[in-house]
Amino acid sequence: MRLLAIILLLIPLTLSGQNKLTAEKQKEILEKIDAEGAKMSSMQCEFTQTKSMKMLSRQMVSQGKMYFKKPNRLLWQYSSPYDYTFLLNGDNVQIKTSKSTQNINVQENKIFRRITGIIVDCITGAGLKNSPDFSAEIWEKDGAYFARLYPKKKELKQIYEVVEIFFNPSFTMVSSVRMVEKSGDETLVKLNKTKINAPLKDEIFAVD
Amino acid sequence: MESREQGSVVGTVINEMGVKVFDFTFENGKARILNVIGPANRWFIRRALRKDFNFILAHLFEKDEIKTGRRKMWFEEDDICFSGRHKIEYRFSPLKGQYETD
Numbered sequence: 001m002r003l004l005a006i007i008l009l010l011i012p013l014t015l016s017g018q019n020k021l022t023a024e025k026q027k028e029i030l031e032k033i034d035a036e037g038a039k040m041s042s043m044q045c046e047f048t049q050t051k052s053m054k055m056l057s058r059q060m061v062s063q064g065k066m067y068f069k070k071p072n073r074l075l076w077q078y079s080s081p082y083d084y085t086f087l088l089n090g091d092n093v094q095i096k097t098s099k100s101t102q103n104i105n106v107q108e109n110k111i112f113r114r115i116t117g118i119i120v121d122c123i124t125g126a127g128l129k130n131s132p133d134f135s136a137e138i139w140e141k142d143g144a145y146f147a148r149l150y151p152k153k154k155e156l157k158q159i160y161e162v163v164e165i166f167f168n169p170s171f172t173m174v175s176s177v178r179m180v181e182k183s184g185d186e187t188l189v190k191l192n193k194t195k196i197n198a199p200l201k202d203e204i205f206a207v208d
Numbered sequence: 209m210e211s212r213e214q215g216s217v218v219g220t221v222i223n224e225m226g227v228k229v230f231d232f233t234f235e236n237g238k239a240r241i242l243n244v245i246g247p248a249n250r251w252f253i254r255r256a257l258r259k260d261f262n263f264i265l266a267h268l269f270e271k272d273e274i275k276t277g278r279r280k281m282w283f284e285e286d287d288i289c290f291s292g293r294h295k296i297e298y299r300f301s302p303l304k305g306q307y308e309t310d
Contacts (some may be wrong), residue, residue: 029294049225050228051222053220053222053228053231054231055218055219055220055231056210056212056218056220057210058209058221060226062224062226068293076225078224082224084225086224086225091217097224099299124285130228133285141287155245155246155247158245158246158247158249159227159246179226179242181227181228182246183228183243185220185222185228187226187227189226
């Protein structure tokens with residue numbers, strides 16, 4: 001009877017095709033991700049963001065470009081279906097739409113400080129090892145590894161159920177990020193045409 | 209936002225980075241606010257949103273400026289603008305872009 005229960009318990013994991021790695025293997029992978037993240041000084045890519053909402057039958061697709069330069073410069077720019085730019089340059093955040101521009105000092109705004117840190121960590125894969133915001137597990141599916149992040153802090157737990165970060169085989173770059181919200185909505189961001197450590201001009205991150 | 213049977217409406221408010229703020233439904237002249245994002249999930253916020261959305265969704269397809277008490281709705285080009293109590297303003301702009309259907 002006990003054997004039957006064990007078999008029944010194992011079946012769902014096997015059928016889903018996803019396997020959680022052993023603690024030792026997870027540690028090894030996290031070290032690799034961390035090491036590759038440390039080598040990255042800049043990153044640029046195009047992205048496609050698909051939002052699936054439980055209330056609606058349609059998905060929403062938006063596209064744009066992302067530029068990142070260590071230690072703390074990030075330009076996340078949507079071009080379709082709306083113009084929207086999120087710019088982080090040191091302590092300054094600028095949010096720009098076609099109709100308005102808003103400047104925020106990250107040091108004065110705890111939530112923004114955390115959000116920008118999380119965005120940078122998710123995009124680069126760095127900081128997963130000892131993240132104050134997420135507990136990380138490494139899983140394998142169809143030969144590819146991905147990190148499953150569970151929020152630790154109350155504010156993030158209220159929004160996200162889990163965040164999954166998918167890596168390329170050599171862990172040199174993130175290929176996609178999937179965010180599942182508490183409500184069941186999902187956001188999938190696929191990165192493509194990714195360039196690592198290509199020179200980026202500081203003017204890209206200039207705050208108006 | 210989508211129309212359903214018998215004139216009801218369902219919708220989701222998300223920010224540009226895809227984070228949902230809340231869902232809403234509008235049926236038989238009444239709005240319901242659902243699944244409000246954690247930090248905003250307070251009874252007085254839900255109440256303000258419900259009252260504002262009751263007004264907005266009831267007059268969504270009218271073309272003239274509407275004013276009732278402290279609530280006012282008007283149109284700028286393709287946008288629908290609304291200002292309500294507590295100095296809250298909304299602007300609804302039609303999305304010109306890509307959608308996929310499940």
